[in-house]
Each structure stands twice: as structure tokens, then as C-alpha cells.
Amino acid sequence: MYQSIENITFTIAFVFYVASALLFFVHISKLSKRVERVALLTTIGGLVLHTIAMAARTIGAGRLPFSNQYEFALSFAWGIVLSFVVLHALYRYGAIGAFVMPLAILVMGYASMQSKTVRPLMPALQSLWLTFHVSSAILSYGSFALACAISVIYLIDSKRADDHKILAEPEVSDILSYRVVVFGFLMLSVVIISGAIWAQKAWSRYWAWDPKETWSLITWIIYAIYLHLRLRKNWRGKSAAWFAIIGFASVIFTFVGVNILLPSIHSYAT
Amino acid sequence: MKKRITKIIHHIASLRVAIALLLLIAAYIVIGTLLPQHSAHSYYLERYVKTGPLIIALTLDKAYSSPLFIILLVLFSINLTLCTATTLKAQIRQLKGTFFPAVASSEFVVEGVDEEAVRSYSQRMRFNVVERDGEIRAGKMRIGVLGAAITHVGIILLFLGGAIGNMSSSEEMVNLLPGNEHRFEAQGFTLTLDDFHMTFDESGAVKQYISTVTVTDDDGSQRSDRLWVNKPFHYKGLGFYQANYNWASNLRIVERESREVVAEGLMRNGGSYFYQSNHLTVQLYGYYPELGIGHQQQPVKISDREIDPYYAVVLYQFGEAVGSYIVAPNQHIHWEDLEISFTHSVAYTGLLVRKDLSYPIVLASFLIMIAGLFISFYLYPRFLLFKEGKLYTYSRRNGWVFYQSIRSAFTKKE
Numbered sequence: 089m090y091q092s093i094e095n096i097t098f099t100i101a102f103v104f105y106v107a108s109a110l111l112f113f114v115h116i117s118k119l120s121k122r123v124e125r126v127a128l129l130t131t132i133g134g135l136v137l138h139t140i141a142m143a144a145r146t147i148g149a150g151r152l153p154f155s156n157q158y159e160f161a162l163s164f165a166w167g168i169v170l171s172f173v174v175l176h177a178l179y180r181y182g183a184i185g186a187f188v189m190p191l192a193i194l195v196m197g198y199a200s201m202q203s204k205t206v207r208p209l210m211p212a213l214q215s216l217w218l219t220f221h222v223s224s225a226i227l228s229y230g231s232f233a234l235a236c237a238i239s240v241i242y243l244i245d246s247k248r249a250d251d252h253k254i255l256a257e258p259e260v261s262d263i264l265s266y267r268v269v270v271f272g273f274l275m276l277s278v279v280i281i282s283g284a285i286w287a288q289k290a291w292s293r294y295w296a297w298d299p300k301e302t303w304s305l306i307t308w309i310i311y312a313i314y315l316h317l318r319l320r321k322n323w324r325g326k327s328a329a330w331f332a333i334i335g336f337a338s339v340i341f342t343f344v345g346v347n348i349l350l351p352s353i354h355s356y357a358t
Numbered sequence: 359m360k361k362r363i364t365k366i367i368h369h370i371a372s373l374r375v376a377i378a379l380l381l382l383i384a385a386y387i388v389i390g391t392l393l394p395q396h397s398a399h400s401y402y403l404e405r406y407v408k409t410g411p412l413i414i415a416l417t418l419d420k421a422y423s424s425p426l427f428i429i430l431l432v433l434f435s436i437n438l439t440l441c442t443a444t445t446l447k448a449q450i451r452q453l454k455g456t457f458f459p460a461v462a463s464s465e466f467v468v469e470g471v472d473e474e475a476v477r478s479y480s481q482r483m484r485f486n487v488v489e490r491d492g493e494i495r496a497g498k499m500r501i502g503v504l505g506a507a508i509t510h511v512g513i514i515l516l517f518l519g520g521a522i523g524n525m526s527s528s529e530e531m532v533n534l535l536p537g538n539e540h541r542f543e544a545q546g547f548t549l550t551l552d553d554f555h556m557t558f559d560e561s562g563a564v565k566q567y568i569s570t571v572t573v574t575d576d577d578g579s580q581r582s583d584r585l586w587v588n589k590p591f592h593y594k595g596l597g598f599y600q601a602n603y604n605w606a607s608n609l610r611i612v613e614r615e616s617r618e619v620v621a622e623g624l625m626r627n628g629g630s631y632f633y634q635s636n637h638l639t640v641q642l643y644g645y646y647p648e649l650g651i652g653h654q655q656q657p658v659k660i661s662d663r664e665i666d667p668y669y670a671v672v673l674y675q676f677g678e679a680v681g682s683y684i685v686a687p688n689q690h691i692h693w694e695d696l697e698i699s700f701t702h703s704v705a706y707t708g709l710l711v712r713k714d715l716s717y718p719i720v721l722a723s724f725l726i727m728i729a730g731l732f733i734s735f736y737l738y739p740r741f742l743l744f745k746e747g748k749l750y751t752y753s754r755r756n757g758w759v760f761y762q763s764i765r766s767a768f769t770k771k772e
């Protein structure tokens with residue numbers, strides 16, 4: 089029964105997200121407040137259904153949905169939408185939805201292509217550290233997706249005349265993207281460190297240069313360079329925006345590319 | 359002369375050098391994930407005709423332990439240490455209450471603010487307030503200026519821990535059957551495996567591998583504990599990790615006429631026994647606790663539950679395979695004058711025994727790093743200056759956000 093609840097809510101949430109992305113696009117081309125409101129409500133509706141889908145899976149499997157590629161994509165998409173909704177609650181920049189929602193849709197689409205069977209947790213995964221590791225990853229990846237979306241807006245706006253800008257104040261999108269990256273970076277550090285502590289317990293080695301580990305370190309280095317350039321060399325605006333986009337590309341590669349292209353002990357997450 | 363040295367140090371400690379090194383390190387480790395590691399040199403020369411020699415020259419075939427990579431890491435640590443050390447003095451100065459930045463040049467100004475409101479707000483929000491010449495100077499979270507240095511110290515410590523670990527750690531695999539002992543001479547104790555078993559879920563997949571061990575110290579004291587994947591056991595600086603398992607089965611060869619047992623002993627999967635008199639080699643191809651039959655009619659293991667156990671056995675004589683059998687426990691294979699059978703399979707555990715005294719350092723470095731990041735990102739210093747009816751807000755890390763919070767605090771009140 090939980091499986092069918094999950095399937096139904098997953099599908100409807102997906103439809104809601106597609107609708108909300110379309111509505112946000114209408115909003116940024118027409119700049120209509122009413123459309124924005126509807127788009128936002130659709131997003132929240134989708135998020136609620138998405139949460140139900142995750143809850144159903146959690147109950148059905150008897151554990152958090154954190155352990156294979158489908159479950160992690162489901163959670164990752166959830167993190168993206170959640171971070172957008174939280175950012176909106178704080179700063180009221182709905183237009184970002186037009187760029188965040190397509191990312192969430194892509195990740196949901198990727199999830200729908202993965203096997204949904206509930207499989208038992210292999211011994212190495214039975215750890216409290218898994219929960220830390222994956223929850224921080226959801227927050228981190230969600231933030232980086234959001235920063236990427238804001239940066240895309242920044243780049244588009246930088247080419248537009250003042251009265252056609254998606255977000256009225258480009259400086260603000262620049263700063264928001266930075267603050268979101270900062271949070272994502274802190275969370276990514278938690279991801280890497282919790283993973284290391286866990287590996288020490290399970291395999292006796294906190295670091296083994298496994299491709300997934302290595303790529304998360306590369307992502308971490310990219311954002312570390314970004315933070316330093318920003319603080320010390322005053323890199324803002326376009327170059328900072330490109331950095332946030334490249335950083336997110338590295339996140340996506342770590343998440344999808346490594347599984348497909350490189351052999352890894354994390355490959356049980358298929 | 360001193361000036362020259364300072365200049366050189368500042369050059370080495372510069373952010374430009376740091377970023378160049380980070381990019382090199384990143385490039386190096388990317389290549390490490392793309393190139394197969396630890397293969398034979400001939401593999402690289404054949405597979406990568408043009409770049410093969412370069413790969414070998416740069417030891418990219420062992421990227422993460424190559425001297426070049428280690429040099430990069432050492433240079434990076436030096437750069438980071440110098441950089442942290444050279445900026446530390448200025449940062450410590452900024453911790454003092456007497457320090458106040460050039461707030462009046464800040465672009466973030468709230469106008470039309472009441473002096474009394476500034477005073478009470480500063481007090482309520484725990485700012486450190488100094489009033490002088492009709493100005494109100496308020497600052498808080500000065501500690502935040504140390505966030506970056508704390509993070510850097512964490513990273514330096516991590517490198518140190520990693521280096522110590524690499525140089526001093528050692529590990530060995532110990533396979534034990536229940537009842538077996540292993541002596542650790544250097545540490546002065548003996549480890550006994552009391553029990554090893556697996557637990558299963560409904561589908562037959564292994565849920566957990568559990569070893570029960572007892573250590574007997576040379577001073578006579580004993581301690582027992584259970585360990586499984588994710589729950590190692592530690593004793594006298596050694597960590598015991600559940601790493602492996604397999605089956606051992608009892609081989610028994612009996613001479614048919616005399617009923618004499620001519621050979622008996624435990625054999626692992628894949629192992630073989632040579633019986634001289636008949637020039638016969640008995641190979642235990644595998645033990646199948648729950649036997650299934652694969653696509654090509656080969657035996658396959660469905661699970662490790664001992665539901666329907668069978669042995670696959672191959673016999674060789676003078677180097678030729680002369681027979682292959684699937685037999686149940688106690689079922690005999692008759693060969694010439696012999697009866698060959700397998701019984702009493704037991705699972706044995708493979709424990710990885712690792713000595714790594716650097717892990718506490720690494721763990722400490724993790725905590726320091728996370729604390730440093732949190733301090734620099736969220737406890738950054740904030741300053742307010744009230745002068746001639748204007749409230750100047752300043753925060754180097756996060757000026758705009760701080761300004762917004764102050765502005766909304768003061769406009770809400772009105």
C-alpha cells in the first residue's frame with residue numbers, strides 16, 4: 089500500500105513541479121504578481137505531496153529514504169524545492185523558481201528512471217552516520233542548486249535593461265547566491281566529514297580516494313576557491329556567478345557522473 | 359635583509375599561490391579518478407600510446423601516493439601555515455574592544471534613527487558599546503574574525519594527522535574460525551574468536567556479520583565484546599574491523615577396505631588437498647549453503663543460509679580433471695579405493711586489524727574545521743556607529759544582510 093501511495097504522490101508532485109515551472113516562466117516574462125502567487129502555491133502543493141511520497145517510502149521501508157540512487161535523487165529534489173521555499177519565505181524572490189524548478193524536475197526525472205524496489209540495507213549502510221551524511225548532502229546540494237539558479241538569473245539580468253530585469257536588484261541576487269553557497273559549503277564539509285568518520289568505522293579508513301569521495305573533494309575545492317576570491321579579491325557579479333554554476337556542475341557530476349562513468353565503492357548506491 | 363625575507367614569505371603565503379596549488383591538486387586528483395590506478399606499466403604504455411610514458415613519468419598510475427602529489431600537498435600546507443601565521447597578528451588585534459573599523463565609510467546607512475533606540479537596541483542585542491564625543495560605537499561577535507584561522511588550523515592539523523597516519527599505520531588481515539586464537543606479540547595479548555555468525559533478512563540477504571571475541575591480556579585480565587560492520591572493537595591501540603568472511607569445510611577421506619581415515623581437515627572454498635598414494639588432488643570448488651543452478655548449469659550460491667547445503671568438488675589425477683560432483687554433506691564420492699566426503703562447514707571471519715594512532719588527531723581536526731567554518735560564516739563581527747543622526751552599519755563578511763536586519767529592526771519599531 090505504501091508503495092502505491094508513494095507512486096501516486098510522486099507522480100502528482102512531479103506534475104505540480106512542471107506546472108509551477110511553467111507558471112514561473114509566465115511570471116518572469118509578464119512579471120505578474122498573481123501568476124507568481126499561483127506558481128508558488130503550486131510549488132508548495134508539490135512539496136507537500138513530495139514529502140508524503142518520502143514519508144510513505146520511509147514507513148514502507150522502515151528507514152529513511154537515503155540509500156540508493158532513486159531514494160537519494162528523491163531526497164535531493166526535495167532539498168532543492170525546500171531550499172527554494174525557505175529562501176522565498178526569507179527574501180520573497182519568487183522569480184528564482186523559474187530557474188530552480190527545472191533543476192528539481194530534472195532530478196525528479198532522473199529519480200523516476202531509477203529502480204524503485206525497496207532493498208534491504210547492506211551491513212555497511214546500517215549506521216547513524218548514513219543519516220547525517222545524507223541529510224547534510226540534501227541540504228548542501230539543494231543550496232548549491234539554488235545558488236546556481238540565482239546565478240543564472242544574475243547573468244541574464246546583467247544583459248538586460250533595468251526595467252526588464254528578473255530580479256530588480258542584481259546586487260541582491262549576487263549576495264543571496266553567495267550566502268546560499270556559504271551554507272552549502274558548510275553542509276558539504278559536514279557531508280565529507282561525516283562520510284569520513286563513517287568510513288573509519290565501517291572500513292577502518294577515513295579516506296580512501298574512492299571516486300565519489302574524490303569528486304566531492306573537488307567540488308569542495310571549487311567552492312573554497314570561490315569563497316577566498318570573493319572575500320580577498322572582491323570577486324563579485326559575473327565571475328562569482330560563473331563560479332557558482334561550475335560548482336553546481338561538479339555537484340551533478342559527483343552525484344550522477346561518478347555512478348555512471350567511474351567505478352566506486354559508493355556504487356552500491358545504484 | 360629582513361625586509362626581503364618578509365617579502366618572500368608574503369609571496370609564498372599569498373592567495374595567488376594557494377589557488378594555483380589548489381587547482382593543481384584538483385587537476386591531479388581528477389586524473390586519478392579517470393585513469394585506472396595501480397596497473398602494470400605495460401598496461402599504460404599499450405593503452406595510452408602517446409601519453410603512456412608521461413603517465414608513468416608523472417606517476418599518475420599511483421596518483422594519490424606519488425611523490426609529486428605529496429610535494430604538492432606539502433607545498434600547500436606550507437603556504438597555508440605561513441598565510442595563517444602572517445595574518446594572525448592583525449586578527450588578534452581586531453579582537454580587542456579598542457579596535458573599531460572605518461565604519462563611517464560604509465555604504466549601508468540607516469537614516470532618521472533615534473539615539474536612544476540605538477542605545478537600547480545595542481544593549482538588548484548584546485553589542486559591546488562605547489560612547490565618546492557624541493558617537494555610539496557598538497560591536498559584537500569580534501571572535502568571528504578568527505573563524506578563518508581556526509578553519510585553517512583544522513586543515514593543517516588534518517594534513518599532519520594524515521601524514522602521521524600514512525607513516526605509522528599498519529594493518530593485517532586475520533582469518534579466524536570459532537575457537538581460533540591470534541597472538542599480538544607487540545601488544546601483549548591474545549585474541550580468541552568465541553563465535554561468528556550471520557543474520558539474514560527474509561530475502562536471504564545478509565543483514566549483519568557478527569563476531570564475538572575475547573582478549574586475554576598477558577596480565578591475565580580478560581575482556582569480551584561483539585563486533586560487526588560499522589562497530590569495530592578497539593584494544594590497546596588496535597582496531598578490529600569486520601571485513602570479510604567465508605566458509606571452511608571438513609574434508610574426510612576414508613579407505614574403503616580398511617575403514618581407515620587417511621585424511622581429515624578443514625578446507626576453504628577453492629582450496630585443494632593432494633593425496634599422495636593415489637596421486638589424487640581433491641579440490642573443493644565451493645560450498646553452497648543454499649544451492650541454486652545458474653544459466654550455464656553451474657552451481658550458484660543463492661544465500662549463506664544453510665538451508666539446502668551442497669559441495670561442488672573436482673578431482674584431478676596427474677594434472678587432469680577426472681570428475682566433478684555436487685554432493686550433500688556426508689554423501690560419499692567413490693574414487694578407486696577411497697570414499698571422499700565433506701561435512702561440518704563453519705563460517706570463518708576475516709578481521710582487519712589496523713593500528714592508526716593518528717585518528718584522534720584527524721577527528722579533532724574535523725571538529726576544529728567545522729567550528730571554524732561556522733564561526734566565520736555565522737559569527738562574523740558586526741559593527742554599528744551612530745553619528746550625527748545616522749546609523750552606519752558595517753560587517754566585512756556580510757554587509758548587506760547585516761544592514762537589512764538592522765534596517766528592519768529599526769523601521770519596525772517606528
Ligand code: HEM
Nearest residue numbers: 312315319371372373376437438441506509731734735755
Ligand atoms: C582548501 C583549503 C582552505 C579552506 C577550506 C579555507 C577556508 C577558509 C574560510 C572558511 C575562510 C573564511 C571565508 C569567509 O568568511 O568568507 C577563509 C579565509 C581566508 N583564507 Fe582560507 N581556506 C583554505 C585555504 C587557504 C589558503 C591555502 C590560504 C593561503 C593563502 C588561505 C587564506 C585565507 C585568507 C587570507 C582568508 C581571509 C581571512 C580574513 O580576511 O579574515 N586559505 N579560509
